Amino acid sequence: MERNQVLIPQAELARQREFEEKIRRMFEGREAHPVACVDTFGCQQNVADGQKLMGMLRECGFTFTSEAGEADLVILNTCAIREHAEQRVFGNLGALTHSKRENPEQVICLCGCMAQEERVSRRVKESYRHVDLVFGPQALWKFPELLWQVYETKKRVFSVDDEHGTIAEGIPVVRERGVKAWVSIMYGCNNFCSYCIVPYVRGRERSRDPECVLREVRELVEAGYKDITLLGQNVNSYGNDLHIGYDFSDLLSDIDKIPGDYLIRFMSSHPKDATYKLFDTMARCPHVAKQLHLPVQSGNDRVLREMNRRYTREQYLDLVRYAKEKMPGLVLTSDIIIGFPGETEEEAMDTVSLVEEVGYDALFTFIYSPRPGTKAAAMPDPAPRSEKQKWFDKLCQAQNAISASLHAAYIGKTLRVLVDGRSDDGDYPLAGRTEGNRLVRLKGDEDLMGQFINVKITDSNTWALYGQAE
Numbered sequence: 001m002e003r004n005q006v007l008i009p010q011a012e013l014a015r016q017r018e019f020e021e022k023i024r025r026m027f028e029g030r031e032a033h034p035v036a037c038v039d040t041f042g043c044q045q046n047v048a049d050g051q052k053l054m055g056m057l058r059e060c061g062f063t064f065t066s067e068a069g070e071a072d073l074v075i076l077n078t079c080a081i082r083e084h085a086e087q088r089v090f091g092n093l094g095a096l097t098h099s100k101r102e103n104p105e106q107v108i109c110l111c112g113c114m115a116q117e118e119r120v121s122r123r124v125k126e127s128y129r130h131v132d133l134v135f136g137p138q139a140l141w142k143f144p145e146l147l148w149q150v151y152e153t154k155k156r157v158f159s160v161d162d163e164h165g166t167i168a169e170g171i172p173v174v175r176e177r178g179v180k181a182w183v184s185i186m187y188g189c190n191n192f193c194s195y196c197i198v199p200y201v202r203g204r205e206r207s208r209d210p211e212c213v214l215r216e217v218r219e220l221v222e223a224g225y226k227d228i229t230l231l232g233q234n235v236n237s238y239g240n241d242l243h244i245g246y247d248f249s250d251l252l253s254d255i256d257k258i259p260g261d262y263l264i265r266f267m268s269s270h271p272k273d274a275t276y277k278l279f280d281t282m283a284r285c286p287h288v289a290k291q292l293h294l295p296v297q298s299g300n301d302r303v304l305r306e307m308n309r310r311y312t313r314e315q316y317l318d319l320v321r322y323a324k325e326k327m328p329g330l331v332l333t334s335d336i337i338i339g340f341p342g343e344t345e346e347e348a349m350d351t352v353s354l355v356e357e358v359g360y361d362a363l364f365t366f367i368y369s370p371r372p373g374t375k376a377a378a379m380p381d382p383a384p385r386s387e388k389q390k391w392f393d394k395l396c397q398a399q400n401a402i403s404a405s406l407h408a409a410y411i412g413k414t415l416r417v418l419v420d421g422r423s424d425d426g427d428y429p430l431a432g433r434t435e436g437n438r439l440v441r442l443k444g445d446e447d448l449m450g451q452f453i454n455v456k457i458t459d460s461n462t463w464a465l466y467g468q469a470e
């Protein structure tokens with residue numbers, strides 16, 4: 001696609017701001033201002049999308065609640081990655097029939113990745129008639145117009161065309177209070193891993209212009225954000241579609257030049273496109289956290305091939321070796337799928353042995369969930385769930401032991417920690433993150449909140465470190 005077909009023209013975006021104004025005026029006659037409940041599921045990209053939805057709603061005059069029953073507008077911003085995620089959303093949608101009965105004026109909206117699935121939008125159209133508005137991630141930028149249509153026509157609105165996807169710059173954002181911020185640097189995915197629904201619901205890969213990303217990060221740093229995560233399904237292919245000879249490492253180098261006291265993280269990083277240049281850049285740039293989420297999915301070459309991951313176990317281990325050599329103390333995490341169709345116990349144990357060989361600090365582990373429409377969903381899948389569960393438990397046991405021992409090695413050390421919240425542990429009332437993104441519960445004064453401080457680590461377990469502000 002040509003770049004000018006990808007970028008939404010400013011005139012179009014200005015039109016959306018006019019719809020926000022129309023909605024705001026419509027509500028002005030009412031005694032109380034309108035209230036919205038935005039419930040986001042899934043990954044950080046979806047969280048970032050939810051913050052844009054809230055930004056647009058704020059321009060429409062809305063304030064926010066977490067109680068669907070109190071809201072004039074309820075939005076479920078959904079995730080399609082596993083069956084369980086979808087079931088939860090259908091459960092929530094079902095429950096909303098009650099709140100709509102109590103308040104027939106309530107507008108209910110389903111968006112996010114599930115909404116882009118034909119199967120889902122059809123089901124909602126037929127069986128969830130209390131849902132007023134359905135739109136996929138590709139239509140997010142025209143949410144004000146779609147919402148206006150609902151208010152104006154009092155009819156159900158569906159905007160789920162299978163578009164390749166676009167980039168809309170300058171959508172307002174409501175960010176969480178605090179020191180953490182998310183910045184999408186690209187959208188969509190071209191990789192078609194055989195188990196994954198994302199390329200079908202998020203369209204093709206498209207990168208934001210470097211100047212736009214740099215401007216946003218600079219503004220965040222100036223506004224006091226200290227822990228900024230760059231987001232993309234595969235940040236390592238950032239820039240490929242721009243054809244200007246500029247890649248993700250170049251972007252990291254340029255961001256790093258922005259003055260200030262902050263850390264930059266990124267996810268996800270696909271091993272097939274991870275390069276030595278990336279690790280050299282990370283090692284060289286003081287603002288880039290020495291932390292790497294490098295999802296391996298499996299430690300067996302046959303399974304990796306069937307998954308269409310396009311790297312081997314050896315190639316992956318070589319990347320890890322190089323990254324650790326360049327960045328001593330690097331914190332490494334990964335995603336793993338157990339029970340891919342046709343996977344045997346021996347193959348699953350190859351994954352366990354890889355996990356032990358790498359020594360990850362933490363893992364995100366999943367049992368394979370078939371996604372209708374993907375290649376893997378049509379593959380024979382003979383291993384019973386109970387068998388997969390056993391392999392999964394072995395993996396978790398192995399990882400828990402590794403996490404516990406890596407965490408224990410921090411005891412007695414002093415680490416730089418960004419205090420970013422409260423902990424639910426009365427003895428250690430504050431929570432923070434190390435540069436490697438490990439959770440620290442700590443003793444110290446409230447006024448340390450939002451600051452980088454030195455913490456002496458005194459205790460640990462599988463999930464967290466414990467310490468005292470120095």
Ligand code: SAH
Pocket residue numbers: 081082195196197232233234268269270295297335336337366367368369370371
């Ligand atoms: N783009 C990222 C992954 C995004 S999805 C990457 O490639 O690293 C997050 C994780 O969900 C994946 O890494 C994978 O481990 C898991 N996942 C994706 N599809 C799945 C499925 N069908 N069943 C189980 N887990 C899945």
Ligand code: SF4
Pocket residue numbers: 189190191192193196197198199233234270
């Ligand atoms: Fe899914 Fe693979 Fe794309 Fe990640 S890289 S979003 S796992 S298709």
Ligand code: F3S
Pocket residue numbers: 041042043044045046078079080081112113197198202
């Ligand atoms: Fe889920 Fe969509 Fe993210 S499927 S994991 S919300 S990209």
